[in-house]
Amino acid sequence: MIFYVIRRLLMVAPVMAVVTIVVFLLSRLGPADPAAILVGDLGSSEEIQRTRIALGLDRPLLAQYLTWITGVLRGDLGISIFTRTSVASLIGQSAEPTIVLTLATMIYTVIIAVPLGVLAAWRAGSAIDRIFMGLAVLGFSTPVFVLGYVLAYVFGNRLGILPVQGYRGIEGGIGGVLASITLPCIAIGSTFIALIARVTRASMLDVLGEDYIRTAHAKGMRVPVVLLIHALKNAAIPIVTMIGIGFGVLLSGVVVTESVFAIPGIGRLTVESVFRRDFPVIQGIVLAMSLVYVLLNLVIDLAYTLLDPRIRY
Amino acid sequence: MTAPALQIIDLAVDLVSRDGNVRAVDGISFDLAAGETLALVGESGCGKSITALSILRLVPDPPARIHATALRFAGQDLLTMPEDALRKLRGNRISMIFQEPMTSLNPVLSIGRQITETLREHRNLGRQQARDEAMALLRLVRIPDPARRLDQYPFELSGGMRQRVMIAMAVACRPDVLIADEPTTALDVTVQAQILDLLLDLQRRIGTAVILVTHDLAVVAQTAQRVLVMYAGRIVEEAPVQALFARPGHPYTLGLLAAMPHLAAPHSDGVRGRLAELAGTVPVLDRPAPGCSFAARCVWAVERCHDERPRLAEVASMHRVACWRADDVARGRA
């Protein structure tokens, strides 16, 4: 088991290497020049050139990449071209709202989606099933930012009961946090709930047709026991897998929703950095998010052993 | 005479689908006496499994609809009983074991868990009590090293052992009726004998009545006291086991017996004869014939057989046959 963990951790490296290369190249491709942006419209070409040299942008691509990578491995994500502060600290400052949003959304969506899927599977073909799955398709099809604005309109403009802008940090008390993340969480979560509910339903349907479920009924076990203990544990693997895959969708949603609700998180930082061509920040953010995604999926793979005793690494 | 444990009158099961109804089981009636072993015999598709599942209402509805004039256990009506009351009977007073031990046990729950949950549900035992009782049950079904097995998972056990575990789960609450649906079909022949032996032994000890569903006449010969032969959803013959083998009454039964491979002496020229087979195939059930469902394959069939459905009639004590030509069959006349 421990060897498997080590092997998987080693496999993380090539994947992250690809990520770093892709993100590095993307940042440097194209006509835009951060030095020019930094210097501004009125700068002379010598000024721009000096800035380029100062930023190290004149060196060959490979050299720039290696410098960056060695820094990353030492924990140094570089300096933001724009703010001249460390990328790591920039990310750190913007991290709290994003982390809170992401975690809160994941928790509440799983809590809602799984029972929904179980219920829909148990009552497959019935009105409840059709309604739930219809809502799921709707949730899946409504873009996060559209839903965000609809919510903001209804609850912000019309009813005025929830804030539609900004974020109140933990220092301001948990109430403030909850109020400011409620609408964004609902918006981001709709797609995720739909994904998880659908896969839960499909997986449960597969399992409910199995012989051992019939045995459980023949033994006179109660329905909740059959559904939640006998069936769900067997259905769990595809569901948990989808949670891992859907996490990427979640992160995308967070990025967009932060713009809708003017939340000063990593998503907004990303969008700003992209427009400013602030390469180090873009690279640092994408790197961090991808790493979280990869590690999450690794943890999920390891969790399989808890769910199914036949899986042993 | 004590009241029968199970009383079934005119059980019928319809399979309803978009394309129409199929009557998979039609007019099945029998009593099961306390402590008796009754075999339900027939080839695949004759409806014996559906009959067995219907007793506990374990056939999914849709697509199955169960009808019966009476379906009684110890005087209670199983057909109209509310689901929760029936649930309390299942695994408790009436148990069932299934054909495929490989897939009938939950792969992600430990053996101990699967046994103790029955005990805790129906007999209200505490955790440690249930665990002790589970160990006793494993010993009862002759599984060595029960303490270790309790914490193992089904994939770590062989097919025969898994079936023993299923039996342990089924007898955990000392049921009055045990329904065994082809319990040995998926097992090796040597293991088969052990399992059947175990079933009989347990039955003697606990006094359970057993309904044994099988297609294998050899199994019937070893275990049953009384036999019901089914064909195309109906009972065609009903007899004590010796009478069935000694004086089979229905042409289908004859065919089944003849088709059993014998370790017979080869013919004089050293060649073994071909296995006798029943010509024809099981009829398609969506177009029920007006007459006897076996008529198309029956060498004794006359015109009446195709037009009128024969009813079960006594040909000897406790021996009933549904055939218009039962007398001729009995006398071996073509």
Place this chain on the structure above:
Amino acid sequence: MARAPSSFADQVRRHPTIAIGGVTLALVALAGIAAPLLTPHDPLAINPLGSLAPASAEHPLGTDQLGRDMLARLLYGTRVSLIVGALVALLATVIGLTLGLVAGFVRVFDAVLMRVMDGLMAIPAVLLAIAFVAAIKASVTTVVLALAIVEIPRVVRLVRSVVLALRELPFVEGAIIAGSTLPGILWRHILPNTLAPLTVQATYIAASAIIIEAALSFLGAGTPPEVPSWGNMMAAGRAFFLLAPELILVPGIALTITVLAVNMLGDGLRDTLDPRLRKRL
């Protein structure tokens, strides 16, 4: 039990989602194609004096803050969304199919390719697309390319899994022994088995592309502002959300309806083409 194969009409009756999705999509497409016929206004025509006008006979959906007719922008925006969706689906499917087929048979290529695909999938879609579009000048073409790259890994995975599963089957071995060449096998045996799941996935990709394109445009990193797209409309309407929420909500609803139609079509296709796909897609 022999049963006559269900006719197409039967299938549609059993899976109304195909019909609903297909018809809605067709209507949307029609609206986009017939835009010049449905509205006299130029979606780009600015009229500062008539800004934020309410709905009227001349402007059935009112005007935005620059006086542009909302209905016109909505109708012409249909073209962008549908074209982007279709092109991305097509591009991603064709490229992904090729890569997946090769990966299924050439081990070395497979190892390298899958690491690259894993890497691409590790980056959240919107981020990857934003970064790509920001690197190269924003245009519809760039957006299509960026989104195609985001979606290719999914296709590769699907095709590869089909190939790997089929490769082991006896009939492929038989074909090899019988002397079929690799392209022959691919063409005759493998490819037909990928068509059903690919078609279904292509619709889902189209839906996803439409959403991401709109998101990009909304963030300002998608189709350039001169091109009327729903995402652009929403981006433009942001500042006026309190005053005139319909600037954002109207294109938003159009977007939702279109994506819903595509998804329903995808679900319906999945259920009719091969019920077993329910498990994989």
